[in-house]
Amino acid sequence: MSVSHWQADGTQAIREVDMLVIGAGLAGTAVAYFAKQAGREVVITDMRDIALGASGRNAGFMITGLDTHYHRAIEEYGKDVAFEMWDLSRETIRFWKKIAADYDVPLKNIGSLLLSESEKEARDIERAAKALSEAGIEAIYHDSDPLKRGYLNAIEQPLDAAVQPYKLTQAVFRASGAELIANNEVYSITQTEADEVIVATQRIIFKAQYVMMCTNAYSSLIEPYFQDKVIPTRAQVLMTEPLDKPVIDTCGYSNYGYMYYRMTFDGCFLIGGGRHKHMALENDTTEDRINQPVQQELEDYVRRYFPDVDKPMARRWAGIMGFSVDGLPLAGTLPDKPRVGFAVGFTGHGLAMGAGVATRAVNRLLHGTSAGAVDISRLDTMPSKTN
Numbered sequence: 001m002s003v004s005h006w007q008a009d010g011t012q013a014i015r016e017v018d019m020l021v022i023g024a025g026l027a028g029t030a031v032a033y034f035a036k037q038a039g040r041e042v043v044i045t046d047m048r049d050i051a052l053g054a055s056g057r058n059a060g061f062m063i064t065g066l067d068t069h070y071h072r073a074i075e076e077y078g079k080d081v082a083f084e085m086w087d088l089s090r091e092t093i094r095f096w097k098k099i100a101a102d103y104d105v106p107l108k109n110i111g112s113l114l115l116s117e118s119e120k121e122a123r124d125i126e127r128a129a130k131a132l133s134e135a136g137i138e139a140i141y142h143d144s145d146p147l148k149r150g151y152l153n154a155i156e157q158p159l160d161a162a163v164q165p166y167k168l169t170q171a172v173f174r175a176s177g178a179e180l181i182a183n184n185e186v187y188s189i190t191q192t193e194a195d196e197v198i199v200a201t202q203r204i205i206f207k208a209q210y211v212m213m214c215t216n217a218y219s220s221l222i223e224p225y226f227q228d229k230v231i232p233t234r235a236q237v238l239m240t241e242p243l244d245k246p247v248i249d250t251c252g253y254s255n256y257g258y259m260y261y262r263m264t265f266d267g268c269f270l271i272g273g274g275r276h277k278h279m280a281l282e283n284d285t286t287e288d289r290i291n292q293p294v295q296q297e298l299e300d301y302v303r304r305y306f307p308d309v310d311k312p313m314a315r316r317w318a319g320i321m322g323f324s325v326d327g328l329p330l331a332g333t334l335p336d337k338p339r340v341g342f343a344v345g346f347t348g349h350g351l352a353m354g355a356g357v358a359t360r361a362v363n364r365l366l367h368g369t370s371a372g373a374v375d376i377s378r379l380d381t382m383p384s385k386t387n
């Protein structure tokens, strides 16, 4: 966001902090948790409050893996990276599950089903299942539709889960022991020669030893560095009033993950996605508002695959995801500000990747350790897409 002369008038209080985390979503609270474990004193600041970005607006699916099939991930990133990402995702889900258990966050171990809608997708699902099996990753292949709703085949991932994501983020924050300064927009970040980072915000000018940006979709609004690396992308959801009985007992997703649905803990049917036919409307925007074309896609899907969902729609909402330029999250430090780290670009999979990336980003910032497959250095070999 741009900042006016009147807002940045330099009258803000000055405060020295050890480590400042910008963004109180899943990534920021997890970064705070791991930084505190590493012995840092952490303050989180957010322009809104905890989990009011994508982290409190998502569908709550903890789905192992990336937003692509396993065999495609191998083709795109190579065997080792694909395996590393699935492993990172399992590590992340284990972490959230522990926090959820410790803090009484609603979570159900109901697994997931990745379902095919077309012959082409069915062939991809079959290939993905074979690749997962060869890699020794737990997944069950169904050669017909386990839901009996008109899909062709499916992959079942038994370790996946459904969670209440708003409460989960709050719980990670509580577990971190960090201090929160809410309703405080960050305006700019400067690193001085004395290895101090000055972060100008709405109410405070912070002088920090270390800063971590966990601003996902909004990152380029603070640092232009992210302009061609993290693309804000809208996702929308709709939810019915409580049904008389559940129509599904797992997390379902189909059409290459573009459609996803589950029951909420209070018995409502929730469905998200539908942006694949409306990319021009949904890509490159930070406006979290719903629109008719995507909501219509969701309603049409319910009518086609879930005609037994017979209650009226109760709520519709949107949120903004940060899609990375190559589909993998990004952890690193800013090239001209080595004391400013980042954990961004979750590409619609923050519940699958957030904690794993957060811990690597903290180690990268504090100790210079490579973040592996999610390290920003990989983009050095894609010059056409980066600065």
Ligand SMILES: Cc1cc2nc3c(=O)[nH]c(=O)nc-3n(C[C@H](O)[C@H](O)[C@H](O)COP(=O)(O)OP(=O)(O)OC[C@H]3O[C@@H](n4cnc5c(N)ncnc54)[C@H](O)[C@@H]3O)c2cc1C
Pocket (backbone or CB within 6 Å): 022, 023, 024, 025, 026, 027, 028, 045, 046, 047, 048, 049, 050, 051, 052, 053, 054, 055, 056, 057, 058, 059, 060, 061, 062, 063, 184, 185, 186, 187, 214, 215, 216, 217, 218, 219, 222, 234, 235, 236, 237, 272, 317, 318, 319, 320, 321, 322, 343, 344, 346, 347, 348, 349, 350, 351, 352, 353, 354
């Ligand atoms: C509708 C929808 C459904 C989704 N479903 C799933 C799902 O089922 N499973 C899954 O794994 N992922 C899902 N996602 C993606 C998931 O929600 C994100 O990957 C995850 O929440 C990213 O977490 P984050 O902390 O990086 O970002 P956010 O939660 O967006 O946090 C970024 C924070 O930065 C703050 N901020 C930004 N700019 C500034 C500034 N200038 N100053 C101060 N603070 C600032 C924002 O206020 C925000 O709180 C979904 C997303 C949406 C929108």
